[in-house]
Amino acid sequence: MRAVLVLSLLASTALLPPPALSQGVAPAAYPAASEVASPAAMARLADRLSRLAEDGLDPRHYHVPPAELAAADPARYNAETMRAARAALTDLLLGRVASLRGRVDLRRDPSSVNVSAWMAELGTAREPAEVIERASNLPPDAPALKAELARYRALVAAGGWPRITGDTRRTLEPGSTDAARVPQLRARLAFIDAALVEGAAATNPVYDERLLAAVRQFQAQEGLETDGRVGAITWATLNIPAEAKVNQLRVALDMRRGQPPRSTERRIEVNIPHYRLQLLEGDRVVRDMAVIVGRRDRQTPMLNVRMTSVQFNPQWGVPERNAREDLLPRFRRDPAAMQARGYRMYQRIDGEVVEIDPTTIDFSGYSRTNFPYYIRQDAGDTNALGRIKFVMPNGDDIYMHDTPDRHLFSRGQRAFSSGCIRLERPMELLSEALSGTGSWDRAQVDRVLASRATRSAPLARSIPVRLHYTTVIVEGGRVVMRQDIYELDAEYARALDRAQNQRLASVDGGAARNTGTR
Incomplete structure (x- = not known):
């Protein structure tokens, strides 16, 4: 998918901001200066713009004129202050970062905000600073996020917290003594x-x-x-460092700007850094469970797809990378044990794919760059995909599935997979997915699972699935932050800090971060 977001905004005071272009209003409809604001109100507007850091934005991007200009050239001061205000208002309403490569989870809907009405109000308000303030609080959870941002900014201004030095690879146990x-x-x-x-x-x-x-x-x-x-x-x-927390909160605010209305459709959302899956109907959470996501070196890509079918007792065609990097060392150690876990090895000989007994192979002669075998794992209790696979077609071969490694769900950080999503309670999601799907009741599911035969069931209604990366959420008014495990917030913050905001950037349909499963 490639979508073009209009509303180009350059960080130059010489240009009128193009929100008018997207709304079909000529730039001339915006006055060069406020029509009714007093000099004191214009000074308050300039002061509010100088405090855009409260909203996660950099005031320097908006070129607010110095106070001295008000006395030297009042007309120019008013014009430049209003141009800065319009640029800031555009970013507060629609978000400063229009798109990022691979981030199809970022959602912007310019039509959800009547930019022309806001601009008109800014130009006719007796207190234009109040217009900026209201716009700054439009994003969901903005007051809580801004309060937390102010707290962390104060910590940074005070020097942040001390960095712990010494041997941080060695575990410190409760009750122990360590003078360093x-x-x-x-x-x-x-x-x-x-x-x-x-x-x-x-x-x-x-x-x-x-x-x-x-x-x-x-x-x-x-x-x-x-x-x-x-x-x-x-x-x-x-x-x-505290600075990283500040950037996460700035990103959280900007990500929430200009979002489309919340869908009322039954849907699945997976928040990767929070390791959570939710099945939603409108605002109601129907199911909520822990998930395991891709490791830092095999990241789960952001996706907007639809779940279309379920596969019972899936076999696992091991991707080449997994075979070379993960399974080859295990075959070296004990090929018979791998065979007992249902792994089969194949090789192409004279154009035909032939199964090879792994106990007859000298694995010491092979490496990550030299491994001519294909690996498949039979369905069964030890299969890496477990007993259920949820299919959602996409170019990255990502799906959700059961797992035999149940103990990993007790961990706080759960970035262990090669990209796919492992489910804590797959049977709960299965019952929701199969709702309305003919004869697929629990008894039929149990019979198919017990048969060990691989079988698929198409869903009566496909379900939208969104894999997104949101490190900061607000629950019950409390801000909850998780680590930037893929450093995507850091990347977003760098885009947020670029001097020139290019709002005509196109949205890439999603760069593959990895392939194969998981």
């Missing part, structure tokens, strides 16, 4: 519980109960396992 790392841990977690560093506690080398409670609170806040053990993942999370 425990005081640093206390200082870092004092941002959660200031009493951790009061008086003599600041240099206490014992990982005591008070510190354990703070560690668990931090782990829960970050979506980690709340076991109190400070291992490599917790150390790394502790050392994420």
